[in-house]
Amino acid sequence: MVHKYQITGMTCTSCEAIVKSALLMVNNVTAVDVSKADNSATITMEKHIALSALQKALNSKYQISAIYHSETFEQTKSWFTTEKTTKMKAVTYTQYGPPGVLNVVDIEKPTPKSNEVLVKIHATTVTSGDTRLRSSDFPPVAWLFVRLMYGLFKPKKEILGHEFSGIVEAVGKDVTSYKVGDEVVGTPTTLTSGSYTEYLCIPENRKKGVLALKPKTLSMNEAAALPVGGMTALFLLQKAKLNTGQNVLIYGASGSVGSSAIQLAKAKGASVTAVCSSSNFDMVKSLGADATIDYKRQDYSLLDQKFDIVFDAVGKTSKSKAKKILKKEGRFASVAALTSPGQEHLEELCKLADEGKLKPFINKTFPLSGIVEAHEYVDKGRKRGNVVIEIVKQ
Numbered sequence: 001m002v003h004k005y006q007i008t009g010m011t012c013t014s015c016e017a018i019v020k021s022a023l024l025m026v027n028n029v030t031a032v033d034v035s036k037a038d039n040s041a042t043i044t045m046e047k048h049i050a051l052s053a054l055q056k057a058l059n060s061k062y063q064i065s066a067i068y069h070s071e072t073f074e075q076t077k078s079w080f081t082t083e084k085t086t087k088m089k090a091v092t093y094t095q096y097g098p099p100g101v102l103n104v105v106d107i108e109k110p111t112p113k114s115n116e117v118l119v120k121i122h123a124t125t126v127t128s129g130d131t132r133l134r135s136s137d138f139p140p141v142a143w144l145f146v147r148l149m150y151g152l153f154k155p156k157k158e159i160l161g162h163e164f165s166g167i168v169e170a171v172g173k174d175v176t177s178y179k180v181g182d183e184v185v186g187t188p189t190t191l192t193s194g195s196y197t198e199y200l201c202i203p204e205n206r207k208k209g210v211l212a213l214k215p216k217t218l219s220m221n222e223a224a225a226l227p228v229g230g231m232t233a234l235f236l237l238q239k240a241k242l243n244t245g246q247n248v249l250i251y252g253a254s255g256s257v258g259s260s261a262i263q264l265a266k267a268k269g270a271s272v273t274a275v276c277s278s279s280n281f282d283m284v285k286s287l288g289a290d291a292t293i294d295y296k297r298q299d300y301s302l303l304d305q306k307f308d309i310v311f312d313a314v315g316k317t318s319k320s321k322a323k324k325i326l327k328k329e330g331r332f333a334s335v336a337a338l339t340s341p342g343q344e345h346l347e348e349l350c351k352l353a354d355e356g357k358l359k360p361f362i363n364k365t366f367p368l369s370g371i372v373e374a375h376e377y378v379d380k381g382r383k384r385g386n387v388v389i390e391i392v393k394q
Helices: 012-025 051-058 128-135 140-150 220-224 227-239 256-267 278-286 319-325 343-354 368-379
Strands: 002-008 029-035 040-045 063-070 087-092 103-108 116-125 164-171 183-186 199-203 211-213 247-251 271-276 291-294 307-312 326-334 362-367 386-390
Touching: 087 368, 103 368, 116 183, 116 220, 128 368, 164 199, 164 220, 183 220, 183 343, 211 343, 220 362, 220 386, 227 256, 227 307, 227 326, 227 343, 247 256, 247 319, 256 271, 256 278, 256 343, 271 278, 278 291, 307 319, 319 326, 362 368, 368 386
Parallel strands: 247 271, 247 307, 271 291, 307 326, 362 386
Antiparallel strands: 002 040, 002 063, 029 040, 087 103, 116 164, 116 199, 116 386, 164 183, 183 211
16 A cells, blocks of 8 residues: 655755655655645655654644555655646636637646645536626626626636536645545635636635535536536525425526526425426426426416516516516516525535435536537527536546
8 A cells, every 4th residue: 555645834945854854764655756846745655654653753843644545556766856747727718709719728736825725626617607708798788897897808817617526635734624635516706717727726715705525426527517506596596585385487497507496496395387498398307397388489477377486597587577477475586686605505505415406417518628619519508507627537
């Protein structure tokens, strides 16, 4: 059995001393890789040693963590090397426009600060928010405001991506909630980078943006599609006071938000009528919809049935139209409204997923190298559920 440990918190002048100390004081060390780029060292050992013993042997002021275990090992005679991968793949865009403005490039791999975790991203998604930001496709009334916020002449944040799943690869010395090897899901909200990248450094605690342990019932691809659509749907349905026994109509039920809303409403014990294209009827029924309406053939506002909630999951209907079929105390909710979901919403989604009540619907999966094709597909406006970018092959 081979064990690897990572040492961080060294100074440039202490790197070689730490290496020699490891070799002299811990007798089963077989290799030590030192990176002067980020002042860290990786120690490979043939036998297990308690972290406390290694900490004592080296120096208690350094941060040491177990990072790798393997049954096989090709022993090396080299004990010192400055070679270490410091680059990673990411998708950047430096101008607004069609999908072709997206480019896969090599950039510096980030190093976590004391309060951050380094996550190796396994999957992300292409949301409608990503395509709107890329193309700067916003209503005229909001165009200038949005451009001032995100970049008037070119994007301020050059890496898109609104959600992700991955594995914690390293943790800062002050992090207590996560450890190396944890599978996580979250959003890069307020970070300088989006999730179209191989690695992200994420603060353990943020005022905005979420991070949680990945539901065990979901694959990495499915988990990556959980936060944005799921939290938006949950926030708005809770605001509309979703409850057991209610009748809920979901307009645009086959999209990312709508497909989550169906499952959330059913999990709460509501009856769901899904409005979408007839080609998506089988899909929404598989998610739990009790009834379906083809928006191309029937005007939902002319239904005789009354509803407790009309939920616009695509921002393409109106409150005035929905009022025609709402009960006296009925409520209208729309993704066109401002939303502010938080950590509690993601944790509730993870709980429901682990209970088997929620599973993101995956329409298509693309590799990172296919990011342009993925955006072209979403631009067509026929996306069902979620489109996933698989960064690590599942």
